Amino acid sequence: DRWQIRNLAARMSEANEHNLHYIVDQPALVEFCAGLSNTPWLALDTEFIREQTFYPQLCLIQIASTNGLACIDPLALPSLEPLLDVLYNPAVTKILHAAYQDLEIFYHLRGAIPVPVFDTQLAALVLGYGNQVGYASLVQQMLNVELHKEHTRADWRRRPLAPEWLAYAIDDVRYLPELYQRQQVTLAERGWLAALSEDFAALTDPDRYQPHPQEAWRRVRGHQRLQGVQQAVLRALAAWREEQASRHDRPRRWILSDAVLLNMAQRMPNNIEDLARIHGLPSTTLRRHGEALLKQITAARAEPAEQWPTVQPRRLRLTAKQAAWVDELLNRIAVRANQYGIPPQALATQRDVAQWLASQDSPLSHGWRAAVLGPDWEQP
Numbered sequence: 001d002r003w004q005i006r007n008l009a010a011r012m013s014e015a016n017e018h019n020l021h022y023i024v025d026q027p028a029l030v031e032f033c034a035g036l037s038n039t040p041w042l043a044l045d046t047e048f049i050r051e052q053t054f055y056p057q058l059c060l061i062q063i064a065s066t067n068g069l070a071c072i073d074p075l076a077l078p079s080l081e082p083l084l085d086v087l088y089n090p091a092v093t094k095i096l097h098a099a100y101q102d103l104e105i106f107y108h109l110r111g112a113i114p115v116p117v118f119d120t121q122l123a124a125l126v127l128g129y130g131n132q133v134g135y136a137s138l139v140q141q142m143l144n145v146e147l148h149k150e151h152t153r154a155d156w157r158r159r160p161l162a163p164e165w166l167a168y169a170i171d172d173v174r175y176l177p178e179l180y181q182r183q184q185v186t187l188a189e190r191g192w193l194a195a196l197s198e199d200f201a202a203l204t205d206p207d208r209y210q211p212h213p214q215e216a217w218r219r220v221r222g223h224q225r226l227q228g229v230q231q232a233v234l235r236a237l238a239a240w241r242e243e244q245a246s247r248h249d250r251p252r253r254w255i256l257s258d259a260v261l262l263n264m265a266q267r268m269p270n271n272i273e274d275l276a277r278i279h280g281l282p283s284t285t286l287r288r289h290g291e292a293l294l295k296q297i298t299a300a301r302a303e304p305a306e307q308w309p310t311v312q313p314r315r316l317r318l319t320a321k322q323a324a325w326v327d328e329l330l331n332r333i334a335v336r337a338n339q340y341g342i343p344p345q346a347l348a349t350q351r352d353v354a355q356w357l358a359s360q361d362s363p364l365s366h367g368w369r370a371a372v373l374g375p376d377w378e379q380p
Contacts, residue, residue: 021070023167026078031084035067041093041118042086046102047156049167054245054252056105059156064173071166075159080109087114095180097135097172098123100204107209115204118298120176122199123183126192126368128341139175142182195371202367211246213239217309221258224311226265229301230310232254234265237293238302244289256285269296316354329353331379340372347372 023029029032036042042065048056061072061083074080087093087106096102099119107113122131131140136147154165189194199363202208204220217223217231226234238261260280269275274289318326330353334344348364356378363369 002228020068020170023070023072024076027075029072029080030067030082031265032067032070032072033086036065036086036092039065039086039092041065041177041180042097043173043180044087044102045096045172046105047154048101048105049155049157050251052068052251054249056101056107057157058105058109060169062169062173064170064177069170069174070159071169077178079279082119083193084110084237090113090115093118093119095176097138097176097179098132100208100319103204104209104352107206113204113206113209115202118180118184119177119200120183122180122186122203124195125342125371126196126340127186131343131346134176135172140180143175145175147175149243151187163279191369192371194315198370199367211242213242216242220261222262226262228305228308229303229375230265230268231311232303233268233297233300234261235309236296237261240292240296256281264293264297266368268301269294271296316351316358316360318354318357322354322357325357326350326353329357329378336373342372 011213021028021032025234032196033295045062046058047060048058050056056073059076061080063070063072063083072080072083072188076374084106087094088110096119098121099117103113103117110301121133121135122140124138125131130136133141136149146169148171150168153170153292156165179285184193187196192282197358214235215236220234220238223231223234235255241252241255241261244250244255248255257280260278263278263280264275267278271294271379275281275290275294276286316336330344330348333348333353335346337344347369352369364373
């Protein structure tokens with residue numbers, strides 16, 4: 001199949017101009033998806049809004065296939081099931097660029113991730129096109145095509161969608177098949193295709209998309225400044241905020257800001273009067289949720305010390321011999337990274353090397369990093 005894709009994008013560019021679908025009714029969706037029954041791959045992108053919600057609001061789905069291009073309007077359709085049946089077919093490879101947020105949307109739709117996937121952004125990193133390279137930049141570098149990005153900030157909830165918006169949206173999948181084909185060929189030539197498949201499989205691990213309220217405190221800006229029981233209090237408050245935001249589908253910052261969470265965890269107020277003195281705590285939140293917040297603080301303060309969370313140390317404890325090896329190995333990694341045009345920090349961090357030396361699970365032992373480094377990179 002990989003070799004059959006060769007020259008496919010050139011054929012698509014001619015055919016797709018006359019085969020572009022804007023799907024806003026159920027019969028059209030059913031008909032379009034029926035034409036995808038035997039496709040080996042789909043290029044996929046979404047437009048969504050999440051500035052005023054906890055969960056992303058899906059506003060548009062873009063598809064490219066051998067049958068043409070389609071913009072599918074989920075706001076106009078009673079059901080996306082015909083399309084989801086295709087996307088969740090494990091015989092169909094889903095091609096995306098910077099796949100995480102798109103996959104998160106489908107996780108919330110079905111409680112599972114469509115597999116398998118191929119992420120052209122990750123493949124671009126491995127092939128030396130830059131770390132987290134944008135789609136337009138990659139199309140420019142690989143295909144010498146310049147894309148216009150003037151509608152990046154469009155409100156995709158508005159209807160009707162302007163023709164120029166649809167043209168902008170469909171460009172986000174128009175060139176994915178050719179990127180996919182070219183990247184696959186180069187990866188296969190270097191012997192890295194199977195290794196990268198391991199990283200793609202990790203991207204589809206459902207655990208990455210499941211809520212973990214008890215870990216939300218680690219995303220609070222400034223949490224490293226807290227110590228001991230303060231961290232336990234922050235964990236409880238951040239978990240409460242996460243659950244409230246999820247339940248009411250509101251952004252976390254609309255429930256409580258990071259600064260307020262941090263302030264409460266530092267001061268650990270005992271009563272409503274003390275809580276009212278927390279700078280930045282909205283009066284409406286104090287009135288509606290003050291008792292609940294105090295309950296979280298009191299319960300966290302009562303936890304035994306051995307249950308308090310801990311901040312991961314910045315450096316691992318290594319023996320003197322291991323510590324002496326870190327810089328040497330980082331230099332070797334930098335040489336190998338530069339050989340392939342990969343940013344050295346993207347290939348390995350100091351912590352990655354320390355984990356490897358300490359016989360802990362390290363990214364250097366898996367996927368594309370292990371393939372790029374090869375089996376003997378650490379030998380004297």
